[in-house]
Amino acid sequence: MGCPHQCVFCDQVLITGHKDRTLSSQQVRERITETLGYKGKHRGRVEVAFYGGTFLGLPLSYRESLLREAQGFVEKGEVESIRFSTRPDSVTSDSLKALAPYAVQAIEVGAQSMDDTVLTLSRRGHTAADTRRAVNLLKAHGVRVGLQIMPGLPGATEESILETGRRVAELKPDFVRIYPTVVVKNTVLEKRYNSGRFKPLTLVDAVDLTKRLYLLFDACGIQVIRMGLQVTDSLLEPGNIIAGPFHPAFGHLVYSAIFLDLAARELEMQKKLSERITLRSHPHDVPKLKGLRNSNMSQLIERFHLKELHVLSDPDVPANTVKVENLTGLARFERI
Ligand code: SF4
Numbered sequence: 507m508g509c510p511h512q513c514v515f516c517d518q519v520l521i522t523g524h525k526d527r528t529l530s531s532q533q534v535r536e537r538i539t540e541t542l543g544y545k546g547k548h549r550g551r552v553e554v555a556f557y558g559g560t561f562l563g564l565p566l567s568y569r570e571s572l573l574r575e576a577q578g579f580v581e582k583g584e585v586e587s588i589r590f591s592t593r594p595d596s597v598t599s600d601s602l603k604a605l606a607p608y609a610v611q612a613i614e615v616g617a618q619s620m621d622d623t624v625l626t627l628s629r630r631g632h633t634a635a636d637t638r639r640a641v642n643l644l645k646a647h648g649v650r651v652g653l654q655i656m657p658g659l660p661g662a663t664e665e666s667i668l669e670t671g672r673r674v675a676e677l678k679p680d681f682v683r684i685y686p687t688v689v690v691k692n693t694v695l696e697k698r699y700n701s702g703r704f705k706p707l708t709l710v711d712a713v714d715l716t717k718r719l720y721l722l723f724d725a726c727g728i729q730v731i732r733m734g735l736q737v738t739d740s741l742l743e744p745g746n747i748i749a750g751p752f753h754p755a756f757g758h759l760v761y762s763a764i765f766l767d768l769a770a771r772e773l774e775m776q777k778k779l780s781e782r783i784t785l786r787s788h789p790h791d792v793p794k795l796k797g798l799r800n801s802n803m804s805q806l807i808e809r810f811h812l813k814e815l816h817v818l819s820d821p822d823v824p825a826n827t828v829k830v831e832n833l834t835g836l837a838r839f840e841r842i
Pocket of ligand 1: 509
Protein backbone atom coordinates (compact mmCIF):
# COMPACT_ATOMS: atom_id res chain seq x y z
CA MET A 507 0.00 0.00 0.00
CA GLY A 508 1.01 3.59 -0.51
CA CYS A 509 3.13 2.87 -3.59
CA PRO A 510 2.83 5.36 -6.44
CA HIS A 511 4.53 2.89 -8.81
CA GLN A 512 4.55 -0.83 -9.37
CA CYS A 513 8.17 -1.93 -9.39
CA VAL A 514 8.89 -4.65 -11.96
CA PHE A 515 9.98 -7.23 -9.39
CA CYS A 516 7.30 -6.69 -6.78
CA ASP A 517 4.22 -8.57 -5.77
CA GLN A 518 3.87 -7.63 -2.12
CA VAL A 519 0.94 -10.02 -1.68
CA LEU A 520 3.24 -12.97 -2.28
CA ILE A 521 6.25 -11.52 -0.51
CA THR A 522 4.45 -10.57 2.70
CA GLY A 523 1.84 -13.34 2.54
CA HIS A 524 -1.05 -10.90 3.10
CA LYS A 525 -3.88 -10.67 0.59
CA ASP A 526 -5.97 -8.14 2.46
CA ARG A 527 -3.76 -5.10 2.45
CA THR A 528 -5.78 -2.91 4.80
CA LEU A 529 -5.27 -3.38 8.52
CA SER A 530 -7.83 -1.93 10.89
CA SER A 531 -6.77 -0.42 14.23
CA GLN A 532 -8.38 -3.40 15.90
CA GLN A 533 -6.35 -5.85 13.83
CA VAL A 534 -3.14 -4.02 14.73
CA ARG A 535 -4.13 -4.16 18.41
CA GLU A 536 -4.96 -7.86 18.22
CA ARG A 537 -1.74 -8.70 16.38
CA ILE A 538 0.41 -6.90 18.95
CA THR A 539 -1.52 -8.35 21.90
CA GLU A 540 -1.17 -11.85 20.49
CA THR A 541 2.59 -11.46 19.99
CA LEU A 542 3.10 -10.00 23.46
CA GLY A 543 1.12 -12.90 24.94
CA TYR A 544 3.26 -15.36 23.06
CA LYS A 545 6.46 -13.70 24.25
CA GLY A 546 5.33 -13.77 27.89
CA LYS A 547 6.69 -11.89 30.89
CA HIS A 548 10.37 -12.36 30.19
CA ARG A 549 10.28 -10.80 26.78
CA GLY A 550 13.21 -8.90 25.34
CA ARG A 551 12.93 -5.65 23.44
CA VAL A 552 9.76 -5.42 21.31
CA GLU A 553 9.32 -3.24 18.25
CA VAL A 554 6.15 -2.87 16.20
CA ALA A 555 7.12 -2.95 12.50
CA PHE A 556 5.04 -1.99 9.47
CA TYR A 557 6.38 -3.61 6.28
CA GLY A 558 5.13 -4.44 2.83
CA GLY A 559 4.54 -1.14 1.09
CA THR A 560 5.38 2.54 1.32
CA PHE A 561 4.44 3.55 4.84
CA LEU A 562 4.95 7.28 4.34
CA GLY A 563 2.92 7.06 1.12
CA LEU A 564 -0.21 5.93 3.01
CA PRO A 565 -2.95 8.53 3.48
CA LEU A 566 -2.08 10.56 6.59
CA SER A 567 -5.24 9.59 8.49
CA TYR A 568 -4.65 5.86 7.92
CA ARG A 569 -0.94 6.14 8.75
CA GLU A 570 -1.82 7.92 11.99
CA SER A 571 -4.44 5.35 12.95
CA LEU A 572 -1.78 2.60 12.68
CA LEU A 573 0.82 4.61 14.58
CA ARG A 574 -1.65 5.59 17.32
CA GLU A 575 -2.46 1.96 17.96
CA ALA A 576 1.21 1.00 18.23
CA GLN A 577 1.97 4.08 20.34
CA GLY A 578 -0.68 2.98 22.89
CA PHE A 579 1.46 -0.09 23.62
CA VAL A 580 4.60 2.03 23.88
CA GLU A 581 2.89 4.27 26.45
CA LYS A 582 1.84 1.25 28.49
CA GLY A 583 5.49 0.11 28.51
CA GLU A 584 4.67 -3.08 26.61
CA VAL A 585 6.52 -2.13 23.44
CA GLU A 586 9.73 -0.13 23.15
CA SER A 587 9.49 1.43 19.71
CA ILE A 588 8.05 1.47 16.19
CA ARG A 589 9.71 1.01 12.79
CA PHE A 590 8.59 0.84 9.17
CA SER A 591 9.82 0.64 5.59
CA THR A 592 9.18 3.23 2.91
CA ARG A 593 10.35 4.49 -0.49
CA PRO A 594 13.08 7.16 -0.69
CA ASP A 595 10.81 9.66 -2.44
CA SER A 596 8.18 9.39 0.31
CA VAL A 597 10.61 10.82 2.90
CA THR A 598 9.97 14.55 3.21
CA SER A 599 10.31 17.10 6.01
CA ASP A 600 6.52 17.13 6.32
CA SER A 601 6.12 13.35 6.43
CA LEU A 602 8.80 13.19 9.14
CA LYS A 603 7.28 16.05 11.15
CA ALA A 604 4.01 14.10 11.30
CA LEU A 605 5.87 11.31 13.15
CA ALA A 606 6.77 13.52 16.13
CA PRO A 607 4.11 12.16 18.55
CA TYR A 608 5.17 8.56 17.93
CA ALA A 609 8.11 6.46 19.12
CA VAL A 610 9.42 5.71 15.63
CA GLN A 611 13.08 4.85 16.13
CA ALA A 612 14.05 3.15 12.87
CA ILE A 613 13.03 3.75 9.25
CA GLU A 614 14.07 1.47 6.40
CA VAL A 615 14.36 2.85 2.91
CA GLY A 616 14.19 0.69 -0.20
CA ALA A 617 17.16 2.06 -2.15
CA GLN A 618 17.45 -1.17 -4.23
CA SER A 619 20.25 0.26 -6.40
CA MET A 620 22.33 3.45 -6.61
CA ASP A 621 22.51 3.15 -10.41
CA ASP A 622 19.88 5.34 -12.10
CA THR A 623 19.75 3.15 -15.21
CA VAL A 624 18.95 0.12 -13.07
CA LEU A 625 16.30 2.10 -11.16
CA THR A 626 14.66 3.20 -14.42
CA LEU A 627 14.68 -0.33 -15.88
CA SER A 628 13.12 -1.55 -12.61
CA ARG A 629 10.41 1.15 -12.84
CA ARG A 630 11.23 2.38 -9.38
CA GLY A 631 10.17 5.94 -10.15
CA HIS A 632 12.97 7.49 -8.05
CA THR A 633 16.69 8.12 -8.45
CA ALA A 634 19.80 7.48 -6.38
CA ALA A 635 19.75 11.19 -5.49
CA ASP A 636 16.34 10.63 -3.82
CA THR A 637 17.92 7.95 -1.64
CA ARG A 638 20.79 10.26 -0.63
CA ARG A 639 18.35 13.05 0.18
CA ALA A 640 16.10 10.68 2.18
CA VAL A 641 19.02 9.37 4.25
CA ASN A 642 20.17 12.91 5.06
CA LEU A 643 16.64 13.92 6.12
CA LEU A 644 16.24 10.80 8.26
CA LYS A 645 19.59 11.33 9.97
CA ALA A 646 18.68 14.94 10.72
CA HIS A 647 15.41 13.63 12.15
CA GLY A 648 17.39 11.40 14.55
CA VAL A 649 16.07 7.94 13.65
CA ARG A 650 18.12 4.82 12.91
CA VAL A 651 18.34 4.43 9.15
CA GLY A 652 18.24 1.13 7.27
CA LEU A 653 18.82 0.71 3.53
CA GLN A 654 17.61 -2.22 1.47
CA ILE A 655 19.43 -3.15 -1.73
CA MET A 656 18.64 -5.69 -4.45
CA PRO A 657 21.62 -7.07 -6.39
CA GLY A 658 20.70 -8.48 -9.81
CA LEU A 659 17.98 -6.03 -10.90
CA PRO A 660 17.51 -5.38 -14.64
CA GLY A 661 20.56 -3.69 -16.15
CA ALA A 662 22.78 -4.38 -13.14
CA THR A 663 26.33 -5.65 -13.64
CA GLU A 664 28.85 -6.97 -11.16
CA GLU A 665 30.54 -3.57 -11.12
CA SER A 666 27.30 -1.60 -10.68
CA ILE A 667 26.23 -3.90 -7.84
CA LEU A 668 29.53 -3.37 -5.99
CA GLU A 669 29.37 0.36 -6.75
CA THR A 670 25.89 0.43 -5.20
CA GLY A 671 27.43 -1.17 -2.12
CA ARG A 672 30.18 1.48 -1.96
CA ARG A 673 27.70 4.35 -2.41
CA VAL A 674 25.40 2.91 0.24
CA ALA A 675 28.36 2.56 2.61
CA GLU A 676 29.25 6.22 2.00
CA LEU A 677 25.79 7.17 3.26
CA LYS A 678 26.62 5.43 6.55
CA PRO A 679 23.24 3.83 7.29
CA ASP A 680 22.89 2.10 10.66
CA PHE A 681 22.04 -1.19 8.97
CA VAL A 682 21.34 -2.76 5.57
CA ARG A 683 19.38 -5.65 4.12
CA ILE A 684 20.53 -7.39 0.95
CA TYR A 685 17.84 -9.07 -1.15
CA PRO A 686 19.19 -10.60 -4.39
CA THR A 687 16.52 -10.23 -7.05
CA VAL A 688 14.19 -13.19 -7.46
CA VAL A 689 11.57 -13.54 -10.23
CA VAL A 690 8.19 -13.76 -8.51
CA LYS A 691 4.93 -14.84 -10.16
CA ASN A 692 2.62 -12.16 -11.59
CA THR A 693 5.29 -9.49 -11.92
CA VAL A 694 6.62 -7.60 -14.92
CA LEU A 695 9.91 -9.35 -14.29
CA GLU A 696 8.21 -12.71 -14.86
CA LYS A 697 7.09 -11.57 -18.33
CA ARG A 698 10.58 -10.29 -19.14
CA TYR A 699 12.12 -13.53 -17.87
CA ASN A 700 9.72 -15.67 -19.92
CA SER A 701 10.48 -13.68 -23.07
CA GLY A 702 14.24 -13.88 -22.47
CA ARG A 703 14.62 -10.16 -21.70
CA PHE A 704 15.72 -10.67 -18.10
CA LYS A 705 18.31 -13.08 -16.78
CA PRO A 706 18.53 -13.38 -12.99
CA LEU A 707 21.78 -13.95 -11.09
CA THR A 708 22.68 -17.58 -10.52
CA LEU A 709 22.67 -18.69 -6.89
CA VAL A 710 26.48 -19.01 -6.97
CA ASP A 711 26.93 -15.45 -8.29
CA ALA A 712 24.34 -14.03 -5.89
CA VAL A 713 26.09 -15.64 -2.92
CA ASP A 714 29.48 -14.35 -4.12
CA LEU A 715 28.26 -10.77 -4.68
CA THR A 716 26.36 -10.70 -1.40
CA LYS A 717 29.49 -11.96 0.35
CA ARG A 718 31.52 -9.09 -1.10
CA LEU A 719 28.85 -6.57 -0.13
CA TYR A 720 28.64 -8.04 3.37
CA LEU A 721 32.40 -7.74 3.83
CA LEU A 722 32.35 -4.16 2.56
CA PHE A 723 29.59 -3.17 5.01
CA ASP A 724 31.21 -5.11 7.86
CA ALA A 725 34.50 -3.28 7.29
CA CYS A 726 32.62 0.04 7.46
CA GLY A 727 30.90 -0.93 10.73
CA ILE A 728 27.46 -1.20 9.05
CA GLN A 729 25.34 -4.05 10.34
CA VAL A 730 23.84 -6.41 7.75
CA ILE A 731 20.58 -7.57 9.33
CA ARG A 732 19.27 -9.76 6.52
CA MET A 733 20.54 -11.50 3.39
CA GLY A 734 17.97 -13.13 1.10
CA LEU A 735 14.19 -12.87 1.09
CA GLN A 736 12.27 -13.68 4.25
CA VAL A 737 10.60 -17.03 3.71
CA THR A 738 6.80 -16.89 3.90
CA ASP A 739 4.32 -19.71 3.33
CA SER A 740 2.90 -18.01 0.25
CA LEU A 741 6.35 -17.49 -1.25
CA LEU A 742 7.12 -21.17 -0.77
CA GLU A 743 3.96 -22.39 -2.51
CA PRO A 744 4.94 -24.23 -5.70
CA GLY A 745 5.00 -21.96 -8.73
CA ASN A 746 5.32 -18.67 -6.88
CA ILE A 747 9.06 -18.31 -7.35
CA ILE A 748 9.68 -18.46 -11.07
CA ALA A 749 13.47 -18.10 -11.20
CA GLY A 750 16.46 -16.52 -9.55
CA PRO A 751 18.77 -17.07 -6.58
CA PHE A 752 16.19 -17.96 -3.94
CA HIS A 753 17.36 -20.24 -1.15
CA PRO A 754 15.63 -20.60 2.25
CA ALA A 755 19.03 -20.46 3.96
CA PHE A 756 20.57 -17.80 1.73
CA GLY A 757 22.23 -15.92 4.60
CA HIS A 758 23.82 -19.14 5.83
CA LEU A 759 25.23 -19.78 2.34
CA VAL A 760 26.86 -16.34 2.40
CA TYR A 761 28.36 -16.82 5.87
CA SER A 762 29.60 -20.27 4.81
CA ALA A 763 31.29 -18.76 1.74
CA ILE A 764 33.02 -16.20 3.97
CA PHE A 765 34.24 -18.89 6.35
CA LEU A 766 35.42 -21.07 3.46
CA ASP A 767 37.56 -18.14 2.27
CA LEU A 768 38.86 -17.58 5.81
CA ALA A 769 39.84 -21.21 6.29
CA ALA A 770 41.39 -21.48 2.81
CA ARG A 771 43.41 -18.29 3.32
CA GLU A 772 44.67 -19.52 6.65
CA LEU A 773 45.67 -22.91 5.24
CA GLU A 774 47.36 -21.27 2.24
CA MET A 775 49.49 -19.19 4.58
CA GLN A 776 51.01 -22.27 6.24
CA LYS A 777 54.49 -23.06 4.91
CA LYS A 778 54.17 -26.77 5.52
CA LEU A 779 50.69 -28.18 5.77
CA SER A 780 50.01 -31.40 7.62
CA GLU A 781 47.59 -33.86 6.03
CA ARG A 782 45.60 -33.85 9.27
CA ILE A 783 44.18 -30.49 10.16
CA THR A 784 41.97 -29.26 12.98
CA LEU A 785 40.24 -25.90 12.69
CA ARG A 786 38.77 -24.05 15.65
CA SER A 787 35.99 -21.48 15.68
CA HIS A 788 33.65 -19.90 18.16
CA PRO A 789 30.61 -22.20 18.81
CA HIS A 790 28.29 -19.75 16.96
CA ASP A 791 30.53 -19.91 13.90
CA VAL A 792 31.01 -23.69 13.64
CA PRO A 793 27.98 -24.28 11.32
CA LYS A 794 29.23 -21.45 9.07
CA LEU A 795 32.72 -22.94 8.98
CA LYS A 796 31.40 -26.41 8.14
CA GLY A 797 29.05 -25.04 5.46
CA LEU A 798 25.66 -26.35 4.40
CA ARG A 799 25.76 -30.15 4.70
CA ASN A 800 29.51 -29.93 5.43
CA SER A 801 30.18 -28.59 1.93
CA ASN A 802 33.10 -26.44 3.14
CA MET A 803 34.75 -29.48 4.71
CA SER A 804 34.70 -31.47 1.48
CA GLN A 805 35.97 -28.51 -0.55
CA LEU A 806 38.87 -27.88 1.85
CA ILE A 807 39.80 -31.60 1.92
CA GLU A 808 39.93 -31.70 -1.86
CA ARG A 809 41.71 -28.39 -2.38
CA PHE A 810 44.43 -28.98 0.23
CA HIS A 811 44.74 -32.77 -0.30
CA LEU A 812 43.92 -33.46 3.35
CA LYS A 813 43.50 -36.93 4.85
CA GLU A 814 41.56 -35.62 7.85
CA LEU A 815 39.86 -32.35 8.65
CA HIS A 816 38.23 -31.66 12.01
CA VAL A 817 36.34 -28.61 13.23
CA LEU A 818 36.29 -27.88 16.95
CA SER A 819 33.97 -25.53 18.74
CA ASP A 820 36.05 -23.26 20.99
CA PRO A 821 34.50 -20.43 23.03
CA ASP A 822 37.97 -18.88 23.44
CA VAL A 823 38.30 -18.20 19.71
CA PRO A 824 36.89 -14.73 18.88
CA ALA A 825 33.79 -14.47 16.68
CA ASN A 826 34.27 -14.38 12.89
CA THR A 827 37.60 -16.11 13.17
CA VAL A 828 39.14 -19.40 12.07
CA LYS A 829 42.16 -20.77 13.91
CA VAL A 830 44.31 -23.65 12.73
CA GLU A 831 45.11 -25.93 15.67
CA ASN A 832 48.71 -25.69 16.96
CA LEU A 833 49.41 -22.67 14.78
CA THR A 834 49.24 -19.10 15.91
CA GLY A 835 47.55 -17.51 12.88
CA LEU A 836 44.00 -16.20 13.13
CA ALA A 837 42.09 -15.48 9.92
CA ARG A 838 39.50 -12.75 10.31
CA PHE A 839 37.08 -10.98 7.96
CA GLU A 840 38.92 -8.73 5.56
CA ARG A 841 37.68 -5.92 3.41
CA ILE A 842 37.43 -6.75 -0.30
S1 SF4 B 1 7.83 0.56 -3.67
FE1 SF4 B 1 8.24 -1.35 -2.59
S2 SF4 B 1 6.25 -2.18 -2.02
FE2 SF4 B 1 5.88 -0.60 -3.56
S3 SF4 B 1 5.80 -1.70 -5.52
FE3 SF4 B 1 7.91 -1.04 -5.26
S4 SF4 B 1 8.96 -2.73 -4.20
FE4 SF4 B 1 6.73 -3.08 -4.02
